[in-house]
Amino acid sequence: DDTKGVMKLSLDDNGILGNRFVGQENTIQSGTQKRFAYEIFFGPKSTQILNDVGHDLGKGIDFGMFDIIAKPLLWFMNFVYSHIPNYGIAIIVLTILTKILLWPLGSKSYKSMSEMKKLQPLMAEIREKYKDDKKMMNQEIMSLYRTYKINPMGGCLPMILQIPVFFALYRMLYQAIELRHAPFFLWINDLSAPDRLFHFSFSIPFMQPPYGIPVLTVIMGATMLLQQKMSPPPGDPTQAKMMMLMPIVFTVIFINFSSGLVLYWLINNILSIAQQTYIQKKYA
Structure with missing residues (x-):
């Protein structure tokens, strides 16, 4: 599914928190256009909250x-x-x-x-x-x-x-x-x-x-x-x-x-x- 991706957080040497989004690899033919739409969730990894948001986000809690x-x-x-x-x-x-x-x-x-x-x-x-x-x-x-x-x-x-x-x-x-x-x-x-x-x-x-x-x-x-x-x-x-x-x-x-x-x-x-x-x- 080319509409899914992963948010990755990183902390640099200066203590600054960085955030980047990595989506699925896509090929765009020369002379064509393609639009991508994403829903991004920023919030606590609470089981109840993630399940309420949907999109199987509850599976993001992994022990x-x-x-x-x-x-x-x-x-x-x-x-x-x-x-x-x-x-x-x-x-x-x-x-x-x-x-x-x-x-x-x-x-x-x-x-x-x-x-x-x-x-x-x-x-x-x-x-x-x-x-x-x-x-x-x-x-x-x-x-x-x-x-x-x-x-x-x-x-x-x-x-x-x-x-x-x-x-x-x-x-x-x-x-x-x-x-x-x-x-x-x-x-x-x-x-x-x-x-x-x-x-x-x-x-x-x-x-x-x-x-x-x-x-x-x-x-x-x-x-x-x-x-x-x-x-x-x-x-x-x-x-x-x-x-x-x-x-x-x-x-x-x-x-x-x-x-x-x-x-x-x-x-x-x-x-x-x-x-x-x-x-x-x-x-x-």
């Missing part, structure tokens, strides 16, 4: 390989917002719904972790007894698993199955134009911007401007630390040290993410801690 999961999540978030006009609350409700849907997988994973945690004293004895013989140590540990009928990888598969949903949520919240300038409560007045309490004139390492106290992100890091302490430590000391650093690493990374995304991760951590506590008490 990549997680599109099939992300779009229903976006629809549900907007549905909640239509009844409770606060996108922060909509994110919380969406996170709770996701956790409910994934509850069976999470429970299976936490049950496996709980069983592994019970074996930690016995595994510590084996590691101490065979610390100079790695082969025998591994054989004894595998024998221990067989005796108690525990699959050491039993907690991994349920977690792996949840990864596509987590990435779809991340991609959706990262791209959603609906969160732009959307307030939540107190100091969070823009869910698309990083979480900052107060604004400082000086720079902070690893933090992109504006500079301030990332309260929500720090709380999120604390929940990650608590969740880690509830899980059995890896058998390898090197891996155990690396896992101890994960909450710090994630906190540093998330200080520059949108507060909407941090809010999702925080609520998900809190719900995961509650679920893990319930499972551990149930199978204690």
